[in-house]
Amino acid sequence: MTFSKHLVSKLRNLPLISQTLTRSLSTAAAATATAPPPPPPLDDPDSISMKGVRISGRPLYLDMQSTSPVDPRVLDAMLPFFVSQYGNPHSRTHLFGWESESAVETSRSQVARLINASPKEIIFTSGATESNNISVKGLMHFLRSSKRHVITTQTEHKCVLDSCRHLQQEGFEVTYLPVEKDGLIDLGKLRDAIRPDTGLVSVMMVNNEIGVIQPVEEIGKICKESNIVFHTDAAQALGKVPIDVQSMNIGLMSLSGHKIYGPKGVGALYIRRRPRVRVEAQMNGGGQERGIRSGTVPTPLVVGFGAACDVAMKEMEYDDQRIRGLQERLLKGIQDRVDAVEINGSAERRYPGNLNLSFRFVEGESLLMGLKEVAVSSGSACTSASLEPSYVLRALGVDEEMAHTSIRFGIGRFTTEEEIDRAVELTVKQVLKLREMSPLYEMYQQGIDIKSIEWAQH
């Protein structure tokens, strides 16, 4: 058990570091390690203190994959439906119901236009998670007498994987396709996995953790040839990359409102009509939304979702160009000053607004603790509650230490150059500070191959 393993595993235990290190610590670390923090001034107007962290203002937001701010144009479209036009769209007998229904139908066509579908093929749900549940479980339950097999990937969103696990418990068979080192699936492996009783292939369009774009057109073509329904989770892709359900041969698609600057709590399911895809409803009730999803359609949220899709259609090109430039700036800024940085996922086939980096020889938790002024995430929001490294990174073959130090930067419509520069500065500063304290990094700089060391047993 050596000194360095001691350091890496107990980095949080600051007094231990100050005892074991013989070099002098940087002044900031020394101050926090030895002296207790001074009591906060009673009337500090510019200081927020939460969970033991004190920062002088709201952090800059670079976590667009977990959620996005609501665009003012979207909020403007939603407010009248909270204030005066509050009717239930299913009330057929009065003006409140009629105007609410009309607004819902307008939104439906706005969503449909963004993906080149017919409005009749859009069902509003509570979000992409619900749409994924309806797609996976609803479709397979409908086909339970003829189809017993589902193909999906190891990097899907937790809701798809969990729904597949649920199906496995019911007796269905599921193939989890592995991904290559760049995060993309191998089309040959997909073809080999197809059986006569395969009912569904589910591959997400843009991954939420690493941002890679799967070859959706090719997958759609393979599914069409074998007459299998193709489901794709397009929550991260909608409004960011062009989607065409006709050319991509998509049978079912999950959409989410709060990833495209719309409100939280609303999403949609695209369900093809020609050839007709049928699913069993997961929410039973009054038969709303063509019987597929009962429950009152939340008019203000749906109006917001429609407005967000409308704005996205107009702004897609402008946003894409800008975000591409910002990603290059971020990547170049970090790579110019820090070495041993790796991009997780394909560098070419990726959505530019998602940059997932791993910093070698840096401990992940302490890196995040030092980045409190930047709102970023490590692993996806769904898995960050547990301590195990992200399953997506594990599926890519990233080793555990690198998976722990991964940071996901999410760039969006409202991100500015100054925010990127500040994020670069803060990240580089923290990484360099941690690397200075890392004896493993020192060995790496001397040219020693860490993996070839034989650690002595004490």
Next chain:
Amino acid sequence: MMTVAPARAEILQLYRSFLRVARKFPDYNIREYAKRRTIDGFHHNKSLSDSSSIAQAFSDAKAEFQIAERQALVYSLYAPKFRSIMDIPNR
């Protein structure tokens, strides 16, 4: 029906009002976006020559301006207690 294109002075007036409203947003990101998008939007349409497309672009911009006016007010009413770290000088 021949739509009359707005005069150059009218377009410039809308441009300046738009930038003035954009500056009123208390949220750092929305404010910067509104300023940037206005400048880029008007610049992009500078080269339009056909009068009906100029009139269309002008009326679109006017509608967006009215949205921005309303939302600048709403965002001010609900401005958070602490500003963004980007708005705090010398940090």
